[in-house]
Amino acid sequence: MNLRKTVARTPLHLAILFFVGIWFIPTLGLLITSFRDPSNVAGSGWWTVFPRLFSGGQFSLQNYVGVLRDQGLGLAFRNSLFISIPATAISTFIASFAAFGFAWMRFSGRRVLFMMVVGLMVIPLQMTFIPVLPIYSKLGLAGTFPGIWLAHTAYGLPLTTYLVHNFMAGIPKDLFDSAAIDGASPFKTFSRIVMPISVPALASVFIFQFLWIWNDLIVGLVYLGALPDVAPLTVSIANLVTNRGQDWELLTAAAFVSMALPLAVFFGLQRYFVRGILAGSVKG
Amino acid sequence: MAQVTLTGITKQFGDFTAVRDLSMEIEDGKFTVLVGPSGCGKTTTLRMVAGLEEATDGEIRIGERVVNKVPPKDRDIAMVFQNYALYPHMDVYNNMAFGLKLRKTPKAEISKRVHDAAELLGIEEKLKSKPRELSGGQRQRVAVGRAIVRNPKVFLFDEPLSNLDAKLRVQMRTELEQLHHTLQTTTIYVTHDQVEAMTLGDRIAVMKDGVIQQYASPKETYDHPTNQFVAGFIGSPAMNFLPATATIEGADILLTSPPSFAIRVPAETVPLDLPSDVLVGIRPEDLDGPVTEEENTIQTHVVVLEQLGHTLLVYGYVGDTQIVASLDPHRDVELDTVIRLSVNLRTLHAFDPETRQTLI
Numbered sequence: 001m002n003l004r005k006t007v008a009r010t011p012l013h014l015a016i017l018f019f020v021g022i023w024f025i026p027t028l029g030l031l032i033t034s035f036r037d038p039s040n041v042a043g044s045g046w047w048t049v050f051p052r053l054f055s056g057g058q059f060s061l062q063n064y065v066g067v068l069r070d071q072g073l074g075l076a077f078r079n080s081l082f083i084s085i086p087a088t089a090i091s092t093f094i095a096s097f098a099a100f101g102f103a104w105m106r107f108s109g110r111r112v113l114f115m116m117v118v119g120l121m122v123i124p125l126q127m128t129f130i131p132v133l134p135i136y137s138k139l140g141l142a143g144t145f146p147g148i149w150l151a152h153t154a155y156g157l158p159l160t161t162y163l164v165h166n167f168m169a170g171i172p173k174d175l176f177d178s179a180a181i182d183g184a185s186p187f188k189t190f191s192r193i194v195m196p197i198s199v200p201a202l203a204s205v206f207i208f209q210f211l212w213i214w215n216d217l218i219v220g221l222v223y224l225g226a227l228p229d230v231a232p233l234t235v236s237i238a239n240l241v242t243n244r245g246q247d248w249e250l251l252t253a254a255a256f257v258s259m260a261l262p263l264a265v266f267f268g269l270q271r272y273f274v275r276g277i278l279a280g281s282v283k284g
Numbered sequence: 285m286a287q288v289t290l291t292g293i294t295k296q297f298g299d300f301t302a303v304r305d306l307s308m309e310i311e312d313g314k315f316t317v318l319v320g321p322s323g324c325g326k327t328t329t330l331r332m333v334a335g336l337e338e339a340t341d342g343e344i345r346i347g348e349r350v351v352n353k354v355p356p357k358d359r360d361i362a363m364v365f366q367n368y369a370l371y372p373h374m375d376v377y378n379n380m381a382f383g384l385k386l387r388k389t390p391k392a393e394i395s396k397r398v399h400d401a402a403e404l405l406g407i408e409e410k411l412k413s414k415p416r417e418l419s420g421g422q423r424q425r426v427a428v429g430r431a432i433v434r435n436p437k438v439f440l441f442d443e444p445l446s447n448l449d450a451k452l453r454v455q456m457r458t459e460l461e462q463l464h465h466t467l468q469t470t471t472i473y474v475t476h477d478q479v480e481a482m483t484l485g486d487r488i489a490v491m492k493d494g495v496i497q498q499y500a501s502p503k504e505t506y507d508h509p510t511n512q513f514v515a516g517f518i519g520s521p522a523m524n525f526l527p528a529t530a531t532i533e534g535a536d537i538l539l540t541s542p543p544s545f546a547i548r549v550p551a552e553t554v555p556l557d558l559p560s561d562v563l564v565g566i567r568p569e570d571l572d573g574p575v576t577e578e579e580n581t582i583q584t585h586v587v588v589l590e591q592l593g594h595t596l597l598v599y600g601y602v603g604d605t606q607i608v609a610s611l612d613p614h615r616d617v618e619l620d621t622v623i624r625l626s627v628n629l630r631t632l633h634a635f636d637p638e639t640r641q642t643l644i
Contacts, residue, residue, distance in 0.1 A: 174365040174368075175369050175371065177331075177334075177336050177356075177369065178363070178371075180335075180336065180356045181335075181357060181362065181383070182382050182383035182430075183357035183386040184357075188386065197371075197373055
């Protein structure tokens, strides 16, 4: 029985290993290159470090110092944080209110409105640049942080609302009936019951949205431009590719700077992906 | 405490009428059970009393107050749900205290009430636990506790025991009985289980298709069902129904279905205007035997025997109709034989096959 299970799953495991491999090997290459001397990078491949892995002298932090200080990626990193965190928080916050309303409050036009919001997901965001940019210029929002928060929130809301809605719609109806009898207003029901229960869903939506914004290039480039004061990491790295395209040791270090936070966020919050807080409220 | 009065209650969902012109009075301090098959409107009725559904028509009173337009929280009721509906992120204490906190009850008072209720239900040890750490029975106790601490005028129970396993269900049923004995709060209890209805209810309302078929004490519904539906629904195993012809013979009425049976009932105990075709209703426990005489007995071909220890269930055919008899477990009955069973005339029923109303 167990043997058959193992055999049946072997192709799946091989496929997973294959995909892990084709993602992991270049990433490892990036990581190693980013710590190597510029002269070594130019002279030999990253895999040549393995025979003398522990002999020392091969690796240094020089490239990181270079990109963070001299190339201004330190500032860009700060900008990216300053863009991603508020933009993610705002859209998750609004989405949770909207999702609750769509899932559990009765008002006319609810279905149509919800379908419109979800339908917005099919509109490519590139189509919105031309009509929206003049408005941004007139309002003085272009090139400002509030402007990009607004843009990311708007682009993110259809999907985040949809995802949170799907989770909230699955909360047992009895809980709402019970809350109504206990005397909870809709707002109290939302804040004291629905929000705490929805923490895992909100966390996963937060992570997705955060990663999307962190990795975004086009929205940042269009609404913020390349001014170092406001440009996020993605824009600065794109500039680096243009300006220092031959200096692999700098590009790889920059790539790792931009990867560091998403990795930290994922590992820090991944338990929310697996934990089902609903267990126990309703007979399982 | 208060009595609950429903007058001409109707509930429609679109074209579907879930409850039709229902009127009933639930006396102060009594335990009333709404019982019926699924879709009979019992839960809808309960939810209308709770205020979770709005009645399409009619009037609901709790005490002297008409509550049709009163939101659930102001009706002074507490409800226990089938799925417990505990708040999963709160511990037991906070689950029970939540309603009181929203009502701005002083902290010391909340603590006292929660601890009293927990003690009454035997869950003091669990006050710090989350619902997911509790067993089914404990969760149900918490749900009951949450209702008790509110000290409401009316308790509403929506099939609270149906998610528990059989043994626990019997235990919790007894606990609910004791609880009602202690608290003496007006209670409306919905179930599809007629045993629960019989054991718990001071009065039970048997419902079907949104209409109350009979509203009486458990004994009354068992002894004198108003129609065939109530007769078949109350009692386990269910009552046997056998088509027969009624004829007047001297001072007696003869109910016959040759060659299986001929039952002679003294005419003074039954109305004389019986239609010629009737459905004879006999409870399994009102059959006895096997016997040899032919008068007032039923002949049946035994197809299944179920020895339950305290009773022997004999399934057989009378013509095309299957019947079941509940006999003394020591009786000697052979499978695939034809036997005669005597009928208890004092508990014999007869129904009109057209209107399904009770004749005898």
